[in-house]
Amino acid sequence: MSANSAPPATDAGKPSGSGFRIPKVPFWAQIVAGLVLGVLLGWLARSQDISWLYTTLDKVGHIFVQLLKLAVAPLVFFAILVSITNLRKVNNAARLATRTLLWFMITSLIAVAIGLVIGLVTNPGAGTGLTPKDGAKPEHAGSWLDFLTGIIPDNVITPFTELNVLQIVFMAAVAGIAALQLGEKAKPILALSESILELLQKALWWVIRLAPIGTVGLIGYAIADYGWDLIGKYATFTADVYIGCALVMFGVYPLLLATVAKVSPLQFFKGAWPAIQLAFVSRSSVGTMPVTQKVTERLGVPKEYASFAVPFGATTKMDGCAAIYPALAAIFIAQIFDVQLGIGDYILIAFVSVIGSAATAGLTGATVMLTLTLSTLGLPLEGVGLLLAIDPILDMIRTATNVAGQALVPVIVSAREKILDHDKYNSASASPVDEIEVEGAKPTGVAVAA
Secondary structure, three states, X not given: OOOOOOOOXXXXXXXXXXXXXXXXXXXXXXXXXXXXXXXXXXXXXXHOOOHHHHHHHHHHHHHHHHHHHHHHHHHHHHHHHHHHHHHHHOOOHHHHXXXXXXXXHHHHHHHHHHHXXXXXXXXXXXXXXXXXXXXXXOOOOOOHHHHHHOOOOOOOOHHHHOOOHHHHHHHHHHHHHHHHHHHHHHHHHHHHHHHHHHHHHHHHHHHHOOHHHHHHHHHHHHHHHHHHHHHHHOHHHHHHHHHHHHHHHHHHHHHHHXXXXXXXXXXXXXXXXXXXXXXXXXOOHHHHHHHHHHHHHHOOOOHHHHHHHHHHHHHHOOOHHHHHHHHHHHHHHHHHOOOOOOHHHHHHHHHHHHHOHHHOOOOOOOHHHHHXXXXXXXXXXXXXXXXXXXXXXXXXHHHHHHHHHHHHHHHHHHHHOOOOOHHHHHHOOOOOHHHHHHHHHOOOOOOOOO
């Protein structure tokens, strides 16, 4: 036998041997373990009054969210810019963009209707023991004037330093359209933008891998800080939000997939699950965006179209935060403050949810959207303070619903426009996040059908 002979290889191409190997824990299992450990540590910190553990959980969760936010501003700018310019590679780009926006609005309208029905049936504000005195007016409130005038920034620096995502989207859209108009002259800028976007996404992957640790801190701090007694006061409202989001995710979305897109709903959730579970933990649509785009492409949506639809959706498509939640919250707050809502008020809630969802901007929390809804209805903004305490618990399921919708619409539009790769869709699997990253590292070329 030659000295240079290699050891026999296994079917996977790896050297055989009897050495002990530490089994690789799937990412979803790491997330679940983080949730369980977070609950246990949070309960321990609160029941035993362990201040150092309370502080540690707070810092761990805070650092994870800050790492996500660190990449938000440049990620949104370059993702939107590149996605708009990528539309030049897609046939019927204007038609696809219009259909995408239309389905965003349709699904948001369905979601807000479900939220209103659940709120009217369950009366979440009744019997809580909460009073108007328990509320506190937020420091910053959203209004239609602020929403409309706030789209255009005063300068190009402030939106990035203050993380005004809506203004960043505006500047990116203007830059993208200008690049399309310049044509060949803009190629160096586009090449640089694509490289920066890949760099940002790579860095964000490292943060995403820390999600199980972030989960321990975020969940643990929520339990340690709020406690089960406080959660009990909001039991009906919390259940309403989770039930409403579940009905949209596992009722409305599968129905649309089966009847409109004519594809298997089970395959959709198998493929999209890594993004949905990460959204549940991170509470950030923008932070989850790289994973959402990868799973959407894996579900057979052409890369050029997915690179437009997903970033666009991550900043404007909010069925959980901007549809179900404001509808339920408005009813909850109206009941606490003893304000009667009529048919016209419910129509206004639906209008705000469909038109004003961009104000939510894909960040953790939905306070801006809620204050926008309350100010439109004339409800006391002090009601926001009633819900801030329970917001992190609610935001997990809201963001998971947001991200599921952000992956759903490109699939529906692609199927309707006959550009969906059904072979890829039918073979999609719930592989962990690290496998998606490996797939993303490979050069791919997705052809778009005429």
